[in-house]
Amino acid sequence: MDINKEIKKLESVHLEKPERVFSMYLNTDPADPDQQGGEWKIQLKNGLNSFENYLKKDNDREEKRNFKKVKEKVERFVHENELKLKKSIVIFATPDDSIWFAEIFQIPVESNFYWEETAKVDQLKEIYHKFPKTGIILTQKEAIKTMDTELGILKDTQLYELDLETEDWRQHTGPHRAQVTMGAGGKSTKQDQFESRFEANRYRWYKSLASKLDKLSKDNQWQKIYIVGDKEEAKDLCDNMNKEVTKIVEKNMLEHEEMKVIAEVMAS
Structure with a gap:
């Protein structure tokens, strides 16, 4: 609508x-x-x-x-x-x-x-x-979720996940994100290795996705854009986008229910 x-x-x-x-x-x-x-x-x-x-x-x-x-x-x-x-x-x-x-x-x-x-x-x-067509972009390391909203109503969502083998962002079509299996210590060796690699390459990886987010903003006619996530991750993504970002909300909410995210953004 x-x-x-x-x-x-x-x-x-x-x-x-x-x-x-x-x-x-x-x-x-x-x-x-x-x-x-x-x-x-x-x-x-x-x-x-x-x-x-x-x-x-x-x-x-x-x-x-x-x-x-x-x-x-x-x-x-x-x-x-x-x-x-x-x-x-x-x-x-x-x-x-x-x-x-x-x-x-x-x-x-x-x-x-x-x-x-x-x-x-x-x-x-x-x-x-006050609340026109708005894009909410949630970052959480190798996953980025977008929410297309208008007057606080959720119209569409898209989830992008980073393929570590090709270093390409792919749109996720399954019902849930894949979860890394944790070892007895709480983190797997694979997760530790990923986090180290992610920190070293985050800016470059986010830059490769920024143009897609700019296009999504243009196609959906977003008048406001909010980035929700870790402070440093959100800043890297914001710096690489050509579209003006209205505000960064420093909270990890990618796995949260969409209406809770919208309520948090609207209250910010």
Whole structure:
């Protein structure tokens, strides 16, 4: 999904009564002190009911039916995704289903509900400006992982591993990285030899991969790039890339779950 295109599509919508556009920003951040008891459920219920109560008083039956269609669809989406919630839900919807944008974000929002002629995209544009298309590059010696993200949403990952025989970086296609078998002392002789060789050749090896990462950045239109890893490894990779790196996060997280990595980067 291209969020920028979605925003432009939403901005082009203008409906007349009894048609309306529903816009919802709902804060579901469990780390928010105001959300410790799942208060977002009450906010959702109250937000939806307020429009329904208003339309009852207005006595516009057709608009009331239209809102009810949207309300049911919104409630269904939230119910089906309740266990997947992160920090926020953003929804835009129309009764005829010509507009249906429903996303769970790793980014907190201010809870607001609208039922108007146009989609209220200001807050979505604001968070997109802060968290646009972003590349996260994780380094850990002979393995480098890239994560293509947008608005905190993971779109794609790629893993490169160094072939020590050919000294070429190869894209890894298997389910897991190969692990070196450790001996009784904790490290194998093979691992000791590798670490010594790696330190001697790290800069040159990272330089040979940098052009691929630059191309990946260009192809994915990354507006920000974060390198996550050991300080010296990250610096070597950063120095060899032509694309500007936004920040280096000095943590080894290559083996961590992707959403944990994204959360760490967004908080940095």
